[in-house]
Every structure is written in C-alpha cells, then in structure tokens.
Amino acid sequence: MSIEKNLQNIIDLMRRDDSVDAPADSLRWATNLFRTRAVEPKVSFIKKLSAVFQMEVAQNQPAFGERSASTTAARQMLYSADDHAVDIRIEGSKKGFTIRGQVLGEGFANATVRLFDDVRSFETTTSETSEFRFDNVPVGGYELTIRSPKVEITLKSIEIS
Amino acid sequence: MSATTHERSAGTFPATGVERSDAELLRQCRQGNQTAWDDLVARYQRLIFAIPRRAGLTDEQAADVFQEVFLTLFEKLEDIEQPEKIRSWIVTTAKFKTWATVRASKGQHSPRTEEEMDYEMANLVDESPLADDMLIELERQHLIRAALLQLEERCQKILSMLYLGVSVSSYSEVAQAIGVGETSISPLRSRCLRKLEKLLNK
Numbered sequence: 001m002s003i004e005k006n007l008q009n010i011i012d013l014m015r016r017d018d019s020v021d022a023p024a025d026s027l028r029w030a031t032n033l034f035r036t037r038a039v040e041p042k043v044s045f046i047k048k049l050s051a052v053f054q055m056e057v058a059q060n061q062p063a064f065g066e067r068s069a070s071t072t073a074a075r076q077m078l079y080s081a082d083d084h085a086v087d088i089r090i091e092g093s094k095k096g097f098t099i100r101g102q103v104l105g106e107g108f109a110n111a112t113v114r115l116f117d118d119v120r121s122f123e124t125t126t127s128e129t130s131e132f133r134f135d136n137v138p139v140g141g142y143e144l145t146i147r148s149p150k151v152e153i154t155l156k157s158i159e160i161s
Numbered sequence: 162m163s164a165t166t167h168e169r170s171a172g173t174f175p176a177t178g179v180e181r182s183d184a185e186l187l188r189q190c191r192q193g194n195q196t197a198w199d200d201l202v203a204r205y206q207r208l209i210f211a212i213p214r215r216a217g218l219t220d221e222q223a224a225d226v227f228q229e230v231f232l233t234l235f236e237k238l239e240d241i242e243q244p245e246k247i248r249s250w251i252v253t254t255a256k257f258k259t260w261a262t263v264r265a266s267k268g269q270h271s272p273r274t275e276e277e278m279d280y281e282m283a284n285l286v287d288e289s290p291l292a293d294d295m296l297i298e299l300e301r302q303h304l305i306r307a308a309l310l311q312l313e314e315r316c317q318k319i320l321s322m323l324y325l326g327v328s329v330s331s332y333s334e335v336a337q338a339i340g341v342g343e344t345s346i347s348p349l350r351s352r353c354l355r356k357l358e359k360l361l362n363k
Contacts, residue, residue: 007354010305010361014324017302022210026224027202030231034190034198107240150236 046147051079051086051155081153084108086146090160096136097160103130103146103153111148115158117141184244191238202231205251208303212255215295218262226258233258248303252296308360315339316353323350 021027056077074091084105091098099115108130115122117140126132126146137160144155181189181200189197209230213223233254241250309317309325318339322330336343 003355003358007358010354010358011324013298013302013305014320015326015329016298017306017325019207019211019214019299019302019306022206022227023220023224026210026227027206029228030202030206031199033231033235034195150240 046149047082047151049081049084049151049153051081051084051153054078054080054085079155082151084151084153086153086155088144088155088158090158096138099134099137099158099160101132101144105130107148107150108146111146114145114147115142117143182245183247187238187241187244187247201234201247204307205248205303207306208248208299209251209255211299211302212252212296213259213262215299216259216263218259218266222262222266226255226262229258230255248300252300256296304361305357308357311360312353312356315349316356319346319349320353320357 022030054077056075074089077088077090079086079088084103087102087104089100091100101113103111103126108126109128111126111130113124113126113132115134115137120138120140122134122137124132124134132146139161142158142160144158146153146155181197183201183204186197186201186204190201206227210223210227213226214220218226230251234251241247243250306325309320312320319335322335322338330338332346333343336346341349
C-alpha cells in the first residue's frame with residue numbers, strides 16, 4: 001500500500017471513530033477495583049460458590065432392544081453457580097453407582113473434585129474438558145466440591161440411591 | 162459546530178511520555194502496580210466501551226459490560242498466558258459479554274463459554290451485531306488513538322481537530338486554536354500524519 005493510500009486509510013478510520021470515553025463513574029470503579037482488591041490477602045482469591053439445583057434434565061430410557069433390568073436408569077441433573085454450571089449424571093450398576101460430571105465454564109481443567117459424606121471420601125481430578133467420574137459409589141447422601149485455583153463450587157445434598 | 166472535549170480527543174487521560182507496552186503493563190499489574198493498572202484502564206477504556214455500544218446496547222448496558230470486562234481482567238491477571246496479546250483477549254472478552262447481554266435482553270439463553278458463543282454466532286442466519294470486520298476496525302481505531310497520544314501536543318490537537326470523530330474543524334479554526342497562520346496548517350498536518358503513520362508501523 002502506498003504511503004498516501006495508507007495515510008488516507010488512517011484519516012478515514014479517524015473520521016469514522018465515534019468512540020467516547022466510558023462514563024466517569026465506570027472509570028473510577030475500574031481504577032478503584034485494583035486499589036481495593038489488590039490489597040486483599042491472596043487466600044481470599046478463592047471464590048466459594050454454592051451451586052443451586054436447577055433441574056433434573058432427563059431420565060435416560062433404555063435404547064430400543066436394550067435390557068434395563070441390570071442397571072438403574074440414569075439421572076441427569078443441572079446445577080448453576082455464578083457463571084458456571086455443573087452437569088451431573090448418576091447411573092447405577094451392580095457394584096454401586098457411577099457419578100459422571102462436567103463443569104461448564106472456564107478454568108476447571110485439572111480441578112480437584114471431592115465427593116464425601118461423614119464417613120467416606122472420594123477424590124479425583126477433572127480432565128482437560130473439565131469432566132470427572134467416580135465409580136462404585138455406595139448409596140448415600142453426599143456433598144461434592146470442585147476446586148480450581150480461583151473458584152470452589154460446592155454441591156450440597158446429592159442423594160445417590 | 163463545536164464538539165465536546167471527549168469526542169475530539171484520543172482519550173481522557175493525557176500521554177504519559179514513553180509508552181509502556183501492553184505486556185509490560187500487564188507484568189507490572191501482576192506485581193501490584195496501581196499506576197500500570199490505571200494506564201491499562203486508560204488505554205483500553207474507549208475500546209471496551211465502544212464494543213457494546215457498536216452492538217446497539219444502551220449506554221447503561223455498555224457500562225455494565227465495561228465493568229464486567231475489567232472485573233474479569235482483574236480476576237484473570239495471573240492466568241493470561243500471552244500478555245502481549247492482551248488486546249485480543251480484551252476484545253474477545255468484551256465481545257463475549259456483549260453477546261451474552263444481547264441474548265439475555267432478548268430473553269434467550271446466554272452462552273456460558275467462548276466456544277459455545279462462537280458456535281452460536283457461526284450458526285446465526287442474520288448478520289451478527291459484532292461482525293469481525295467491525296471489531297477489526299474498532300481495534301485499528303484504538304491503535305490510532307493510542308499512537309496519537311504519543312505525538313507532541315500540537316500534533317495531537319491538529320489531527321484530532323481535523324479528523325477525529327464526526328464533526329471536523331476547518332483549517333482556520335485549527336490555526337486559531339494552536340496559534341499559527343492558516344497557511345501553516347497544511348504542512349503541519351502532513352508532518353503530523355507521517356509521524357502518526359510511523360508510530361503505527363513500528
């Protein structure tokens with residue numbers, strides 16, 4: 001591109017520039033954000049969220065021709081916590097229950113997941129796609145925590161039966 | 162017609178002498194440097210505010226998006242893997258939050274992740290309110306404003322008055338504003354434009 005053409009291009013872009021400053025109070029808020037939060041101790045950077053049960057999405061039906069007698073129908077539940085959602089699937093088998101889950105939202109790859117009640121505790125790590133799985137979980141009422149470096153999500157009262 | 166100061170200048174904040182790179186600012190923010198954060202806010206505030214406005218959101222909604230972007234930036238300061246690409250990160254985040262607001266205002270499900278948003282945007286039959294070309298233009302305008310702030314004050318004034326925004330000044334108005342004869346404006350204008358171009362090509 002010739003210099004003249006390039007200069008004209010710059011002029012055209014400037015003429016089309018209708019941007020304005022953000023409102024003064026938003027600017028103040030943005031600069032104060034650093035001032036007020038940067039002094040907080042590092043430990044407070046872990047945000048603790050309680051997930052809220054949203055819905056039981058579906059009960060899996062056996063596929064056509066599949067025998068359902070050996071397994072319990074799977075349950076799928078959706079929880080939300082701030083900007084995140086947690087998809088939980090519980091499926092029964094002869095040896096116990098399989099709990100599969102996935103965190104929908106950023107920052108939960110390789111997060112620590114703990115499933116526990118008063119006497120038992122199971123721990124695993126999420127995959128790159130924020131999925132996790134527990135096998136052979138006995139019947140009971142559990143709590144589930146998913147902990148990333150910045151956020152910890154807690155799902156209370158997961159009934160496995 | 163006279164325009165308000167903020168419409169004709171390159172930004173609210175004055176130039177700070179030698180400009181620090183985006184990557185340098187981000188590194189200093191990570192060390193808790195308030196001035197670096199202030200500079201980052203000053204550098205990107207217009208670009209961030211422009212994205213939701215260009216998508217048709219109200220000023221109030223745009224201000225909400227603006228705050229969400231800076232909050233996310235603050236929370237992810239340690240996680241941004243390529244500090245030199247902070248501009249792309251900011252634009253993508255502002256686009257994501259804008260799009261989520263547009264969807265929410267229509268009572269539609271808001272995408273939770275960037276991948277989900279990209280998928281939904283790619284499958285829209287109508288034109289997206291934030292087409293890539295538009296975002297590229299906003300980024301280029303941002304770079305021009307940033308470069309403008311690195312010029313000496315007289316050049317900033319000449320180019321801002323002549324070209325920045327929709328209402329432009331005449332040569333005689335510019336001459337009066339900077340205290341030179343009207344015939345000097347044309348060569349000064351050319352010189353300033355070339356300096357600006359040089360900065361943009363650095």
